[in-house]
Amino acid sequence: MAASSWRGAVLLRTVSGLWQAGPDAAREWMTRLPSLLGFQQRCVSCVAGPAFSGPRLASASRPNGQNSALDCFLGLSQPDNSLPFRVPAVSVHRDEQDLLLVHRPDMPENPRVLRVVLLGAPNAGKSTLSNQLLGRKVFPVSKKVHTTRSQALGVITEKETQVILLDTPGLISPAKQKRHHLELSLLEDPWKSMESADLVVVLVDVSDKWTRNQLSPQVLRCLTQFSQVPSILVMNKVDCLKQKSVLLELTAALTEGVVKGKKLKTKQALRSRPDTHCPSPAAQGPNPQPVRDPQQMGWPHFQEIFMLSALSQEDVKTLKQYLLAQARPGPWEFHSEVLTSQTPEEICANMIREKLLEYLPEEVPYNVQQKTVVWDEGPSGELVIEQKLLVSKESHMKILIGPKGYLIAQIAQEVGRDLMNIFLCEVQLRLSVKLLK
Numbered sequence: 001m002a003a004s005s006w007r008g009a010v011l012l013r014t015v016s017g018l019w020q021a022g023p024d025a026a027r028e029w030m031t032r033l034p035s036l037l038g039f040q041q042r043c044v045s046c047v048a049g050p051a052f053s054g055p056r057l058a059s060a061s062r063p064n065g066q067n068s069a070l071d072c073f074l075g076l077s078q079p080d081n082s083l084p085f086r087v088p089a090v091s092v093h094r095d096e097q098d099l100l101l102v103h104r105p106d107m108p109e110n111p112r113v114l115r116v117v118l119l120g121a122p123n124a125g126k127s128t129l130s131n132q133l134l135g136r137k138v139f140p141v142s143k144k145v146h147t148t149r150s151q152a153l154g155v156i157t158e159k160e161t162q163v164i165l166l167d168t169p170g171l172i173s174p175a176k177q178k179r180h181h182l183e184l185s186l187l188e189d190p191w192k193s194m195e196s197a198d199l200v201v202v203l204v205d206v207s208d209k210w211t212r213n214q215l216s217p218q219v220l221r222c223l224t225q226f227s228q229v230p231s232i233l234v235m236n237k238v239d240c241l242k243q244k245s246v247l248l249e250l251t252a253a254l255t256e257g258v259v260k261g262k263k264l265k266t267k268q269a270l271r272s273r274p275d276t277h278c279p280s281p282a283a284q285g286p287n288p289q290p291v292r293d294p295q296q297m298g299w300p301h302f303q304e305i306f307m308l309s310a311l312s313q314e315d316v317k318t319l320k321q322y323l324l325a326q327a328r329p330g331p332w333e334f335h336s337e338v339l340t341s342q343t344p345e346e347i348c349a350n351m352i353r354e355k356l357l358e359y360l361p362e363e364v365p366y367n368v369q370q371k372t373v374v375w376d377e378g379p380s381g382e383l384v385i386e387q388k389l390l391v392s393k394e395s396h397m398k399i400l401i402g403p404k405g406y407l408i409a410q411i412a413q414e415v416g417r418d419l420m421n422i423f424l425c426e427v428q429l430r431l432s433v434k435l436l437k
Contacts, residue, residue: 368396
């Protein structure tokens with residue numbers, strides 16, 4: 001088949017597959033179509049089954065357009081602030097991702113930066129909010145607790161501003177970590193993140209009637225220990241509340257009736273004002289020996305209150321604009337093409353684990369070990385991934401495979417769709433289940 005005919009067939013299959021993944025993904029890919037047609041382009045592809053396909057745009061030289069990946073590394077390109085905001089894809093090659101992470105940031109003349117730590121109890125919606133703020137799903141999301149097992153970093157770069165999101169595991173007590181034999185990272189990472197934070201976003205799930213009336217002791221201890229760091233309160237999942245009047249009571253409880261050092265009024269509780277920035281008393285100077293009242297249930301030093309649903313783009317946009325406005329003059333930490341610090345293999349493993357948590361009952365998903373055995377380019381340029389899922393019980397193996405292999409096939413298909421949207425590529429994902437002996 002002639003090269004032009006082959007490219008035409010690939011493009012037709014690609015656009016069809018991308019549209020199945022969603023019109024937003026298809027439109028984004030189509031804006032990058034001209035560089036795909038260049039003859040000097042190296043293309044890597046990725047599918048979890050033939051239905052999901054789409055080319056990934058890799059290194060291209062300047063004849064294929066300005067601000068290409070290669071130009072970024074050669075220092076020939078600068079961010080064009082006149083262009084609309086575009087969410088970068090993640091490279092499927094670890095060495096490319098590693099190189100981009102250490103590459104000199106392509107800063108504008110007057111750069112601004114903000115390091116944001118997201119704190120909250122397990123399953124408060126931190127990863128969902130992070131993904132929405134980033135504009136691409138790079139962190140695993142599940143209704144089950146402890147989906148995020150260690151600190152993960154996301155980067156928002158818009159015009160002259162860079163916001164670095166530190167998505168931390170849900171704060172837990174040392175006793176719970178020991179009792180459930182959880183990783184030490186679940187206990188330590190949130191505290192490490194606070195040491196370099198410019199702003200703390202405390203997330204509370206207001207749909208959980210058992211925990212919503214007070215901040216957890218671990219969150220309060222963290223806020224008290226780092227009382228010099230400004231903080232805001234985000235009341236998440238407000239769309240799940242039947243009675244919105246409950247929000248007033250929750251706001252009073254979670255802030256102890258004080259916001260920005262002033263007594264809370266009804267109007268203040270019903271809206272946030274993202275255009276203002278007033279340091280709280282705690283933000284005006286460090287407290288060398290913070291002491292927390294053991295009876296304390298809220299935090300009276302929040303700068304702002306946001307009531308939103310992390311699934312609502314409009315709600316999240318308001319919070320995102322606030323974060324961008326809080327950035328301070330300073331050098332960027334990452335190149336504008338960096339979206340996350342995770343390796344492509346870590347992203348893949350996390351997305352598979354997300355589906356295991358979603359579809360497997362009780363303790364089963366927590367006992368599955370993952371081992372990537374193949375990560376390579378296929379004969380047609382697609383990314384081929386093979387991962388073994390190792391289980392210790394035959395009953396767990398049967399559950400994971402499902403009747404006639406349906407469940408394991410469904411997991412592979414759904415993960416493939418997610419990976420295509422992250423890498424903007426064709427993926428062929430193969431999962432197998434093995435019994436540990």
